[in-house]
Amino acid sequence: MASSEEDSTVEEKENNKRGIGTVARTWLIFYNIAMTTGWLVLAIAMIRFYMQKGSHKGLYRSIQKTLKYFQTFALLELVHCLIVHTSMLVTGVQVSSRIFMVWFITQSIKQIQNEESVILFLVIWTMTEITRYSYYTFNLLNHLPYFIKWARYTLFIILYPVGVVGELLTIYAALPYVQKSGMYSLRLPNKYNVSFDYYYFLLIVMASYIPLFPQLYFHMLRQRRKVLHGEVIVEKDD
Numbered sequence: 001m002a003s004s005e006e007d008s009t010v011e012e013k014e015n016n017k018r019g020i021g022t023v024a025r026t027w028l029i030f031y032n033i034a035m036t037t038g039w040l041v042l043a044i045a046m047i048r049f050y051m052q053k054g055s056h057k058g059l060y061r062s063i064q065k066t067l068k069y070f071q072t073f074a075l076l077e078l079v080h081c082l083i084v085h086t087s088m089l090v091t092g093v094q095v096s097s098r099i100f101m102v103w104f105i106t107q108s109i110k111q112i113q114n115e116e117s118v119i120l121f122l123v124i125w126t127m128t129e130i131t132r133y134s135y136y137t138f139n140l141l142n143h144l145p146y147f148i149k150w151a152r153y154t155l156f157i158i159l160y161p162v163g164v165v166g167e168l169l170t171i172y173a174a175l176p177y178v179q180k181s182g183m184y185s186l187r188l189p190n191k192y193n194v195s196f197d198y199y200y201f202l203l204i205v206m207a208s209y210i211p212l213f214p215q216l217y218f219h220m221l222r223q224r225r226k227v228l229h230g231e232v233i234v235e236k237d238d
């Protein structure tokens with residue numbers, strides 16, 4: 001009895017430290033378990049597909065539903081910024097670039113779905129998200145194994161740039177199809193009198209990785225120093 005009271009006091013103290021209430025904490029635990037499970041299902045589906053077919057061709061098609069579902073669900077992370085200590089700007093860039101890759105590139109341009117680069121970013125995203133969501137879950141439960149904490153704040157050093165390479169190569173592979181089909185583009189003359197060229201938009205998106213990706217990467221390096229080495233870091237307000 002005494003011990004369970006002590007446990008709940010420790011838990012309350014941890015929650016107070018994070019500044020989140022019981023309802024928010026319960027929701028986050030549910031969300032993080034659901035997301036860990038989703039990305040684990042994706043990992044198993046990819047491994048099974050590759051073992052059965054011996055090729056990556058058709059892999060994206062076979063997992064697209066699960067991917068779309070769980071990556072889109074991650075939009076909720078923008079709402080979570082209101083309850084956890086995280087930057088809305090950093091989260092916004094991260095989530096929107098992923099949604100963009102799934103819906104406006106890979107899903108929209110069927111011809112590129114069998115590119116190796118698609119498998120590259122899918123594998124990298126999957127490894128990252130299984131680690132990240134299991135870290136959040138165990139952390140919220142106050143039972144965080146050190147290796148998960150270490151993996152969360154170390155694997156990204158390699159996974160982040162490799163994931164970016166996969167994404168950029170995929171957008172690059174999409175360019176000729178976008179140019180040829182004129183998809184999502186609006187040519188003049190039209191009744192709105194505006195023009196939009198998705199091909200050039202994609203070139204701008206690719207170029208925007210140059211200023212934006214280092215911000216995300218250095219943010220994670222600062223988080224690493226804070227969490228693994230206990231450094232006190234003063235972040236600028238977003």
Ligand SMILES: CCCCCCCCCCCCC[C@@H](O)CC(=O)SCCNC(=O)CCNC(=O)[C@H](O)C(C)(C)COP(=O)(O)OP(=O)(O)OC[C@H]1O[C@@H](n2cnc3c(N)ncnc32)[C@H](O)[C@@H]1OP(=O)(O)O
Nearest residue numbers: 084085086091094097128136156159160163209212213223
């Ligand atoms: C419309 C066209 C748009 C085009 C835009 C083009 C932009 C191009 C640049 C973008 C490039 C991105 C490429 C990317 O997609 C490639 C990859 O992802 S490759 C795979 C490798 N990736 C990673 O390793 C991802 C790393 N990124 C992240 O982890 C997050 O996304 C990030 C938002 C960067 C994390 O930042 P955050 O500040 O949240 O860090 P922490 O995880 O340390 O969390 C801080 C505190 O918040 C608590 N927290 C956060 N979320 C939760 C949650 N769900 N549940 C519970 N708690 C949560 C966390 O515990 C920390 O709290 P405390 O400090 O109290 O412990």
